[in-house]
Amino acid sequence: MSADGVTIRRAVADDAAAFSVIAEAAFAPYVAAMGRRPAPMDEDHAPLIEAGGVLAAVDGDGAVCGFAAFDLSLPEAWLGTVAVAPPHQGRGIGPALVAAVEARARAVGATHIALRTNVAMTQNLALYPGLGYESTGTRTEDGERVYFRKALAPAMAVKKPVDALYGRRKGQAGGTVAPEDPLLIDLSVPFDRAALFPAADRLCVEVGFGGGEHFLDHAAREPGAGLIGIEPFQTGLARAMKAAREAGLANVRFYQGDARRVLEWLPDGAAARVDILYPDPWHKQRHWKRRFVSSDGLDRLARVVAPGGEVRFASDIDHYVRWTRAHVEAHPAFVLEADSADPWPHWPGTRYEAKAFREGRTPRYLTLRRA
Numbered sequence: 342m343s344a345d346g347v348t349i350r351r352a353v354a355d356d357a358a359a360f361s362v363i364a365e366a367a368f369a370p371y372v373a374a375m376g377r378r379p380a381p382m383d384e385d386h387a388p389l390i391e392a393g394g395v396l397a398a399v400d401g402d403g404a405v406c407g408f409a410a411f412d413l414s415l416p417e418a419w420l421g422t423v424a425v426a427p428p429h430q431g432r433g434i435g436p437a438l439v440a441a442v443e444a445r446a447r448a449v450g451a452t453h454i455a456l457r458t459n460v461a462m463t464q465n466l467a468l469y470p471g472l473g474y475e476s477t478g479t480r481t482e483d484g485e486r487v488y489f490r491k492a493l494a495p496a497m498a499v500k501k502p503v504d505a506l507y508g509r510r511k512g513q514a515g516g517t518v519a520p521e522d523p524l525l526i527d528l529s530v531p532f533d534r535a536a537l538f539p540a541a542d543r544l545c546v547e548v549g550f551g552g553g554e555h556f557l558d559h560a561a562r563e564p565g566a567g568l569i570g571i572e573p574f575q576t577g578l579a580r581a582m583k584a585a586r587e588a589g590l591a592n593v594r595f596y597q598g599d600a601r602r603v604l605e606w607l608p609d610g611a612a613a614r615v616d617i618l619y620p621d622p623w624h625k626q627r628h629w630k631r632r633f634v635s636s637d638g639l640d641r642l643a644r645v646v647a648p649g650g651e652v653r654f655a656s657d658i659d660h661y662v663r664w665t666r667a668h669v670e671a672h673p674a675f676v677l678e679a680d681s682a683d684p685w686p687h688w689p690g691t692r693y694e695a696k697a698f699r700e701g702r703t704p705r706y707l708t709l710r711r712a
Contacts, residue, residue, distance in 0.1 A: 394410055407425035419455055443491075447493050457489070544568075548617045548620065550618070613651070619655055624658075632664070636671075643711065655705070662705045682705060
C-alpha cells in the first residue's frame, strides 16, 4: 500500500529511533494546548515493533516518514498512535496508514476498530470522521479524550462481485416452466406495478425462495401486496408456480435467474420489502465475493428499497450472519433494526430451515431498515 510515492510496510527494530524523532516533532505543537507532553512523545516503540504492532511509512529514498501503532489482540481492534513527520504532512500518508491498519484488522476477522485522541488535537477531531469514524463519547483520562469507533466490512466485501447467479444454484432436473408463461416477468418491458398487480398497493420481492413455502404463505396472507419471487432452481420455481395457480393467487409473479437482473430492472424506491431467506453461504473464503449480501448487493438494495422499507435476512450459518451484521453497520443506507433467534410474525417456516434445525444449527433473523 502506498500514498504519494510512500510505501507502507511492517516496522522493524531499527525503525524505533526514527519513530521517536517523528513523534517528538509531530506532537510538539500540542504541548502548549495540553499543558504537558502528549503520551506518544514518550512512548517506547521497541516492544510494539517486536509484537508486530507497528507499520512504517517509507519515502522513495528509504527514509521513515511516518508510523501507525495498533493492537489486534484485544476484544476490539485498536488503532494507537498515528504520526507523520511534519515535512511530509498533507500528502495523504496518515489516512494511508490508517487504511493499512484497518486492512490488517479485517484480515483477522475484526468487525470494528476503535481509537482515542485528546480533545486538544483538533486536527484528529477533523480527520477521523472524514475516514468513517464516529465519536462514541468523551472521558476524562489524563485530560479529556474523545473516543471513536468504525465498523469494518469484511475484507472480501471490497472485491468486485462475480457476475454469476446469486442465491441457490441450479440443481437436478424436475418440473418445466414455459418461457411465455404469464406468471413470469419480462425484463424487456419497463416495470409497471399497476399492470402486473392491479390490486396491489406495494411491491415485495423474495430472493431465492427455494420451495416457495414462505413466498406462497406471504402472498396468501397479504393480497394487497404484489410479490415477485426469484429462484434459479427450476424445480422449485415450477413447484411454486403450480402451487400459486392451484391456490388462485393473483398477486404473484416469478423470475428464474440472477436476482441482480431484477434489481436492475426495478425503478428507484419500488420495493417496500425484500426478503433474502437462507441464501447460499458460499462457505469457501475464495467464494465469499459471490455472497448476495455484500457492499455491492447492499448498494443495489438501497436503490430499490423505498425509504423506511425493509430487507429481511435469515441464515443458519454463523459466519454469514456475522458477515451481514458487519456489512450493514458499514453501509450508510441501512440500519440493523432487529437481530433475533425468533422468526418474524406469521412465519410459516421453510424446508431448508427445518433441515438446519435437524442438523443442530440455530437460525438468526435480521431486519434491515432503509434509512
